[in-house]
Amino acid sequence: MSSVYPYAGHQDPQIHRIMLAELQRQEDQIELIASENQTSLAVMDAVGSVLTNKYAEGYPGRRYYGGCEHVDEAESLAKDRLVELFAAERANVQPSSGSQANHAALLALAEPGARILAMDLNHGGHLSHGHPKNLSGITYEFFHYGVSPKDERIDYVALRKQANEVKPTVLLAGASAYSRTLDFELLADIAKEVGASFMVDMAHIAGLVAAGVHPSPVPHADVVTMTTHKTLRGPRGGAIVCKKEWIKKINSAVFPGMQGGPLMHVVAAKAIAFGEALQPAFRDYQQRVVENAQALANGLQQRGCRLVSGGTDNHLMMVDLRGPEGPAITGAVAEDALHAGGITVNKNLIPFDPEKPMLTSGIRIGTPAVTTRGFTTDDMDSVADWMNRLLRDPQNSELQQRVRAECLALCQQKPIYPQLRPESTLC
């Protein structure tokens, strides 16, 4: 019997096999999905702990269930650490996901039917920023701003003009696929000018902000939402920080507005992750995430690939696969070719994309996960080379096999969880 996940192994061999296979997949491929990362074993300890058994509707000291004395401590620690990490006034650590954090923030800031101005999904925004089929788009009247066709960066002049026309209740900033620094000071100024509340969704860049390698929205925004599992490298979940005048409305929007019992095992894991993010090593890690992104961007550009907006300031970049320099394939074909070569990415719409979302003309790639396992800027140049070869010959299975072997050799030099030793459990 394997010593990895022994209880699942004993009780449910089918799920145990899946867990081991996923562990092996993560170890053996190069993870470039910009929104993924690998948590510490300490974070996973908490997620797999007895705290999952506890109901704790309400907030520390004011619960609707008895026996909450220990989970109260965990939630208070998580909140205190989050407040310290972002120099925030107040925090709520209960949202079970980034989308739920966004729904709760909007519920606190605006009445149903209110006008919200947010970044266009097709230019890098998120579903929960007003997609017509998302609860956000169903509940509020959304208007969208985007990037300029000239430089593919947010056109702040056009945005100010649009804000003055729309007069939104909330100006919402933040994105899933935008590789440039966001000017939160300027955005806050626009919100103030039109009398809107200013909300920032920093899901992607929370880790960079915590480490001071991206400017912080916290001093400028009324409410800031985030996910805890991307650059922040914690468990899957969401969190909110806000100015003190908003905390009552935020708390009530999260519970009972959006959720019932919070996932206390995840709240404890968030506390561990925030504690890790407060350590000096976390700043070094985020610095390396950005350096690796620069190295990958340079490596791809030197080999003739076009990046949206010409590069990156943060942890991610968008590759435009169209001609004339591009390999002239869709994002869907690129995703498959890279996957066959041992590199995982996601297809993604790029600004002004003529393709449908299931095909796309681009891919989104990022460096948080590979940096966690210790990839260096030299490794990123190798990755750029492998990607370029795979993208320019996407049907060549012999090439895919060769590249896959090279990727595997690099991954084996830099295991993610050497303590879990998956190779010894799968044979």
Ligand SMILES: Cc1ncc(COP(=O)(O)O)c(C=O)c1O
């Ligand atoms: C900007 C942004 N906000 C919110 C989310 C939603 O997070 P979740 O998947 O946890 O709901 C994402 C996830 O990709 C995101 O990129």
